[in-house]
Structure formats: structure tokens, C-alpha cells
Amino acid sequence: MHPNLRRMEPVSWTQTIGGIIRLTATCICGSDLWPYRGVEKLDGPIPMGHEYVGIVEEVGSQVTTIRPGQFVVGSFWASDNTCEICRAGYQSACVHRVLMGTLGTQAQLARVPLADGTLVATPAMPDADLVPSLLAASDVLGTGWFGAVAAAAGPGKTVVVVGDGAVGLCAVLAARQLGAERIIAMSRHEPRQQLARQFGATDVVIERGDEGVTAIKDMTGGFGAHSVVEAVGTQESMMQAIRSTRPGGHVGFVGVAHNVALPGDELFMSLVHLHGGPAPVRQYLPQLIELICNREIDPGKVFDLSLPLDETAEGYRAMDERRAIKVLLQP
């Protein structure tokens, strides 16, 4: 643990290695619905929200690369970006990591530990219409991107994306950017199918489970896809992803796993590569910010509902009832 994190109370690390940002925008994550729905049990009130963009208000005395007035994007994991694990590209497992959700960003202001390692400033103050896309980079785009990288999406590859939430849709966008030849979105919701196609999906498959696997096999010469991104986190979706992948292919799983147990014998015989987990979004932020500021990608389209911060509860309801893909909150 970083000495300043170990020794000091939050207020103290804010004064040294942390920063305070005034949020320009924040949002509700699919993973916020797990506690909302009671699947994750809570003992009482907790801070919520871990996605954020905003203007730096203050930085601690030891912060050197970030300064007040900058527009910044950060990952949902605060990280030092200097430890051996960070340098290997796994900032989401930084030895000093702090989950931003434990501090809460569905708020007007947010404290960010490890400001130097966590925050990335945009080259200039972004136009207002870029804010949703930059906010998406904070989690769903970075997570979908990691899923596509973990699934080894690339030129000549057929990529399947299981899950049509914001992360799945961003994985479609990422697969396109990574040069995939064919991108198959698994979705039975018309608006999400449309967005998947805008993001680069070449095909949409409405079947799921075993029928979904059969459909993918039929489309890939019986082999299965080269690359499959799993962006749901259930037993059914994980097995669908593994079974849709050809031997030697890659499964990138980024749906937060809930009550999943992978059968060893089937995994063994599948001969797939399996990689995933909490995305090291920080690794991709400079590249994603550049693509967004150059208007080469527009992941902000995943936000189909914007609400003032004091209507956050309605935002949760809209996502829970699948009336909205993803809700942007304006502090």
C-alpha cells in the first residue's frame, strides 16, 4: 500500500497525492444494478457511482502531472500507474488500487486518490458534445475495449459479442477499431441492435443460450468464432461465450461474474483462451481520449437518457426496467 494511503485518513491523502474534481458528468453502471436489485446484499447506505469526468478543483501537494482547471477522465479503479502490475498494463490490479465506487462519483464533487496515476487530462477543454463519449471512456468503453483485446479481436477475425448493454455495445465498437472482419452482436432489442450496427456490427443474432451457440456455429463453418466477448456475467452467458468459441480461439469476459462456476472438463476440452476481469481502463485512456477528441469514435451514443443528478433514482429505475441502455447524470 502506498505509504500515504496506509498512514492517513482520506482527507490527508487528498491533501498529498489525491485530487478533487468537480464532476461535469457521471452516470449509472450496469453493475450498479446488482446492489439496486438486492443481488448484492448491503448492510446500509453506501456511496454509489464510479464513472466520472470533470474539472480538477484541487490537487494534493505531491501531485505533479495534474493541475486545477484541467478537464480529466479517470478509470473506476484509482491506480498509481507505477507499480510492477501497472507497468505490465494491469492498473485494475495496482498494488495501491482504490475502487472509486467506494468513494462514490454520483455526486457534485469527487475525491480521487493517486491523482497522478489515475487521471488523464484531455488536450484541451472538450466541446460539450464530446462529454458523453469521454464519460464512456471512464468505464464502459474501456471495459468493452479490454474485452475485445482479451478476446484477441483483430484483422481477419470473426468476433461475437454476448451482451447488448453499454459494455457489449462498446466491445462492438472496439472490435471494429481493432480491425475485426466480422462482428456479430447477440441482441434481441431493436434500439440496441441499431446502435450495434452503428458501432460496426456486421450481423445481429437474436438467439441466446444453446440456440445462440448453434447460430454462431452455423455462421462460422461449424468451428465457432475466433473471438467472443462476454459482457453479462451469468452462468448462461459465460457458457454461451465459451461454447461459441472455436478451439484455440479467445474468450474475453468483462461481465462481473455472479454465481458462475466453470466446469473444468468442458473448459479443458474447449481449448479456448480465457481472459478477463476488471478492465485496466487506465491503460487505454490516452488512446481512447485521442480517438474521441479526433471524433473518430462516438461511444457516448450509449447514453440514451440524461437526467439531472437529483433525479438519479429515476435513472436507476429506467435502467432496471431496460427503458434506457445507460443513464448520464448531470450534477
Added chain:
Amino acid sequence: MHPNLRRMEPVSWTQTIGGIIRLTATCICGSDLWPYRGVEKLDGPIPMGHEYVGIVEEVGSQVTTIRPGQFVVGSFWASDNTCEICRAGYQSACVHRVLMGTLGTQAQLARVPLADGTLVATPAMPDADLVPSLLAASDVLGTGWFGAVAAAAGPGKTVVVVGDGAVGLCAVLAARQLGAERIIAMSRHEPRQQLARQFGATDVVIERGDEGVTAIKDMTGGFGAHSVVEAVGTQESMMQAIRSTRPGGHVGFVGVAHNVALPGDELFMSLVHLHGGPAPVRQYLPQLIELICNREIDPGKVFDLSLPLDETAEGYRAMDERRAIKVLLQP
């Protein structure tokens, strides 16, 4: 399925695309102990054995690259080596694959389907002392090699090998050949520890389970190893392998999984890469045969007991009771 395999009885495919070899040596595999011990239930007598080297006796009329009189090595999976999956390097999932164990190689003669795709001839008739090493290439060396490749063993890496059977020991040898910096063999058996060190292990750890994980963490700055080869196939060994691996590191699992269920949440948070399964030994055979014939590696040392074929039952007993690492059988 290959048309000749689909349409014809074994005798027929032997006459067209298959081959018959007179075995110079065969052996008993750790996986043969699963049915021997009753863990895998059997309905009645079955052919046994899937590792083999020998002299080609006859080939089918359509075989073009293998001819009678050649000394050949083949994988435990027969494969066409031409389908899309084979060309991607996954011959163990060839669309025409045939498990040699279903035909049985603990015998004087063996039929090999798909002779062109399966068999690799040595450059010349090998010296007798090379036969054990060439036999090892048929499975345990190729499997250990795949485990080390799947675990991304290479320069600068710390590699842990869980399992001190013949496959684990060959994984140590493979990690050394692949340039790993530090190779830690998990073993509490003195003769196996010695062989591990001969094969390139820099360290031996006798602890297993949680204590084994703690020992590896202590040796790797608290991070875990970059690469871990799992060569056992039990729940305990799989979890030990995953927990011994740093975030972003690689687990290569080649122990045939028995009653293993991987907890999704722990796998998710571990951020490891997981790859394994039945090794595509055929992919590595040309390289392994060259290393053996050049006397650069000596994997045949895993055979610490040789018996005539008609004492096969004693060979099973010796391996079951761990009196022998691996038993070579002389037809």
C-alpha cells in the same frame, strides 16, 4: 469428418489414409491411471495406451508423406493437419481427430488413422538411446511444452510448475528451452526434485495448496508468478495455479480436469489468462524431434522403469503406487 473415416470401417481407412506401425516403444500415461483407479468408470475391456514410436510397416494407398521403414513419432490425437483448426495450431481439436487411446498403443502393432497428418518421421533411424526421448515427445513432452507455451513462459519470466509427474517435469524442461529466467518446481519427492533440477528448475517448493501459494507469493515480491503450468487436473491444483499467478499473468493447464469447477468471481478478480486442454502435440513434433536428435534435450529421463510389454500390469501398479514416474514398455 474425413470422407474415408465416415464411410469406412477401420480396416478400410487403414488401407487408404491410415498406416500400421510396429512399435519400438510405448508407455503408460498418468491419465491411464484414472480408469485404472476406477475414477473413470468403464463398461468393460477397452484398448489402452496412446503414446507410441515405431517403424512404419504399411501405409494406405492415399498416404504420400510417410513410407514403410521410416521411424515415426505421432501425437496421441490423430489429425489431418490440413483443416482450419489444425492450420491454426490446434491439431488436438482437428475436425477429423481420432483419439489414439480408442485404438490402443500398448501393443506390438498400432493402426494410425490419417498417417500423413499424424506421423512425423525422424531424419534418420535414431540411436537406441534416443528412443525414450522420442517416445516422450508423443505425449508428455509435447503436453508439457504446450503447458509452458500456454503459460507464456519466456525470457524474464518466473514460471511455476504445479505437478511433478512426467508432464510437469517436461514443462520444466520446456520452460527452460523457452528461455524462462526462474523456474520453480512444486514437488515433495526427492527423485522428482532431482530430475526437475536436471531439466532446468532453479527452485523447488515442497508446500502445496494455500501454503504453496504463500510460498510463491513470498518468492515473487508478493505478486505471484508470471507463468504457472498446471499439470495435475484437480480442483486443488487448479486453484493453486490460479492463485499463484499475478494479475495479467498466464496459467497453462494441461492436467486432465476431473471434477473441477472454477469459481467465476475469483477467476474474474484474478485477472489471469487461462489456456489449456488436450495438447496439440503435432504442432511441436518437428521442433521436438530436432531438439532430441541433436541431443539438446533429454526428456526420456522421465522413464525410470522399463518393462517388457507382457509385464504391463506391473507397470500400472508401479505408477499407481508412485514407485515409478513413468513406465516404458518394450513390445
